[in-house]
Structure formats: structure tokens, C-alpha cells
Amino acid sequence: MSILKTANLTKRFGKFTALEGVDLEVNEGEIYGFIGPNGAGKSTTIRILLGVLKATEGSAHIFGKDAWKDAVDIHKRIAYVPGDVNLWPNLTGGEVIDLFLNLRGNDNKKMRDELIERFDLDPTKKCRTYSKGNRQKVALISAFSSNVDLYILDEPTSGLDPLMERVFQNCVMDAKKAGKSVLLSSHILSEVEKLCDRVGIIRQGQIIETGTLNELRHLTRTNFVVQTEEPIKGLKDLSGVHGIEVKGQTSSFQVDTEYINQVIKFLSQFEIEKLESTPPTLEDLFMRHYEGTNESGRTGAGGAS
Numbered sequence: 301m302s303i304l305k306t307a308n309l310t311k312r313f314g315k316f317t318a319l320e321g322v323d324l325e326v327n328e329g330e331i332y333g334f335i336g337p338n339g340a341g342k343s344t345t346i347r348i349l350l351g352v353l354k355a356t357e358g359s360a361h362i363f364g365k366d367a368w369k370d371a372v373d374i375h376k377r378i379a380y381v382p383g384d385v386n387l388w389p390n391l392t393g394g395e396v397i398d399l400f401l402n403l404r405g406n407d408n409k410k411m412r413d414e415l416i417e418r419f420d421l422d423p424t425k426k427c428r429t430y431s432k433g434n435r436q437k438v439a440l441i442s443a444f445s446s447n448v449d450l451y452i453l454d455e456p457t458s459g460l461d462p463l464m465e466r467v468f469q470n471c472v473m474d475a476k477k478a479g480k481s482v483l484l485s486s487h488i489l490s491e492v493e494k495l496c497d498r499v500g501i502i503r504q505g506q507i508i509e510t511g512t513l514n515e516l517r518h519l520t521r522t523n524f525v526v527q528t529e530e531p532i533k534g535l536k537d538l539s540g541v542h543g544i545e546v547k548g549q550t551s552s553f554q555v556d557t558e559y560i561n562q563v564i565k566f567l568s569q570f571e572i573e574k575l576e577s578t579p580p581t582l583e584d585l586f587m588r589h590y591e592g593t594n595e596s597g598r599t600g601a602g603g604a605s
């Protein structure tokens with residue numbers, strides 16, 4: 301069942317088109333990774349979902365309700381963490397966490413205490429003294445101690461150290477175990493790779509790819525490293541083979557998924573001594589999509605405020 305759905309979501313700021321026909325769907329119990337380069341439109345999409353920005357065209361629904369008109373209702377069942385958390389400077393971290401929890405009215409005090417412990421936060425300090433990472437922790441603790449159905453996280457781990465990054469990942473996995481759904485926008489691809497059931501890649505305001513990691517990998521190439529007794533002749537003439545590098549008896553290259561079988565048959569005639577193949581990482585996949593992208597290709601770019 302779908303928890304969150306946008307259809308043909310379009311947002312223009314004056315002449316500048318920030319989002320163009322974005323279709324996004326997060327199902328119940330799913331962790332959805334929302335990735336894309338800087339300025340691609342992730343935060344804009346999220347602001348529309350939160351009812352902070354009004355879409356120019358198209359629709360955005362959460363729990364079947366309209367993100368703009370029914371924002372108040374929707375907010376009772378979602379928790380949001382931005383990448384740049386601002387807090388009231390004169391309240392302590394603990395006070396802010398309780399404030400958020402009381403606002404939502406569905407808090408879990410035991411969970412709060414446990415998370416303060418896990419995130420190693422001193423809740424007695426005034427927010428003005430917190431570092432960037434500590435401010436993120438305050439928002440994460442209040443989000444994950446709220447008993448909500450959907451977590452909307454926009455680069456939530458910016459500024460967290462690797463230890464805390466792991467605590468965050470555990471929180472997301474616990475939420476999933478409890479049947480919750482998560483929309484996670486992130487630049488940390490290992491985080492997305494580890495956590496997300498499905499991924500959507502946005503570029504210049506348009507979704508260019510969606511699917512499970514396996515489905516996305518299928519569209520890409522597998523890395524091969526082969527050592528043969530005899531030098532491999534004719535590799536570069538083979539279909540589906542890219543990026544060949546040869547060092548002595550060892551050749552490395554990438555193969556399009558549909559040509560793997562053919563390539564292995566070909567290689568076997570050269571007496572294979574060693575063969576390694578690794579699927580592309582999300583980063584490989586990303587780089588291929590990101591290559592040659594910049595803001596200047598965008599509709600109406602330059603007219604942006």
C-alpha cells in the first residue's frame with residue numbers, strides 16, 4: 301500500500317523550473333532512498349510533501365491526504381529531520397526534545413531516554429552551545445522517539461561522525477522493523493545502499509531512475525578483473541565491454557549485464573587463472589548518471605533567485 305505518492309509534481313520559482321513531473325511512491329514499511337546531486341530538487345520535493353511549499357502543478361499525497369490542504373492532519377503522523385537543524389538557543393537539548401514530543405503528542409519517553417544514551421547526547425546543555433552534529437542528534441532523537449508512521453529525513457546525518465552514523469542506521473532499521481516507512485534523502489551512498497529497499501534518482505528536477513538496487517544495477521555494468529595464461533586478444537572488439545585496462549597478464553574492464561555470458565565464454569579460451577567480478581556500487585551507478593551534469597542545462601536557469 302502506498303504511504304506517499306506524488307504525480308506529475310511540478311514546481312516553478314518564477315521562470316526557473318525546480319521540479320518537472322516528479323512521480324514518487326513510497327510503500328508502507330519501505331525505506332526509500334531519494335538521491336541526486338546538489339540542486340536536483342530533493343529538498344523542494346520534501347518541502348512540498350511537508351506542506352511548506354505549494355506545488356505549481358501535479359499532486360502530492362501522504363496517507364491518501366493532500367500534502368497542502370491536509371498538512372495539519374498529516375503532521376500528526378510524520379516526523380521530519382532536515383540537514384541543517386536550527387534550535388532555540390536558550391533551551392536545553394532535553395527541553396527541545398520534549399517540546400517536539402509534546403507537540404506530536406505521541407511520544408515514547410522510554411525510547412527518548414534510550415536514544416539520548418545511544419546518540420551519546422548531553423541533554424542538559426543549552427542548544428546554543430551544541431555543535432552541528434549535536435543539533436542533528438537532537439532532531440533525530442525527537443523524530444525517532446515519536447510514534448509516527450512516516451519519517452521524512454532530508455540529509456539527516458550531515459555532520460554526524462561515523463559512530464553516530466551507525467547509530468542512525470540502526471534507528472532506521474528499528475523503524476522499519478516496527479513497520480514504519482522512511483523517505484531518506486542522502487548524499488551518503490553507502491548509507492542508502494545499506495538501508496534502502498528502493499531508490500529514486502533525481503536530476504535537474506526530474507526522476508531519471510527508480511527501482512530496487514538490484515534493478516538499478518541491472519542497468520549498469522559489472523566490473524571484471526581477469527588473469528589469463530595467454531594474453532587476451534580481441535577483447536576490445538567484443539560487444540558490451542568497456543573501459544579495458546591491461547597490466548601484464550591481468551585485464552580489468554566493465555561488462556554490460558546482458559553480455560556477461562558471452563564475455564565469459566570468450567574469456568575461457570585464454571586459460572583463465574583468476575576471475576573476479578563485482579557488481580557496481582551505488583557510487584559507480586551514480587557517477588555514470590552524474591557525469592556531465594551541471595545547473596546550466598536546466599530550464600530557465602539563471603532566472604533563479
Ligand SMILES: Nc1ncnc2c1ncn2[C@@H]1O[C@H](COP(=O)(O)OP(=O)(O)OP(=O)(O)O)[C@@H](O)[C@H]1O
Pocket residue numbers: 313316318336337338339340341342343344345604605
Ligand atoms: N525558494 C526558491 N526560489 C528560487 N529557487 C529555488 C528556491 N528553492 C530552491 N530553489 C532552486 O531549486 C533547485 C532545487 O533545489 P533543492 O534545494 O530542492 O535541491 P536539493 O536536491 O535539495 O540539493 P542539495 O543536495 O544541495 O540539498 C535549486 O536550483 C535551487 O536553487
Ligand SMILES: [Mg+2]
Pocket residue numbers: 342343344454
Ligand atoms: Mg537539499
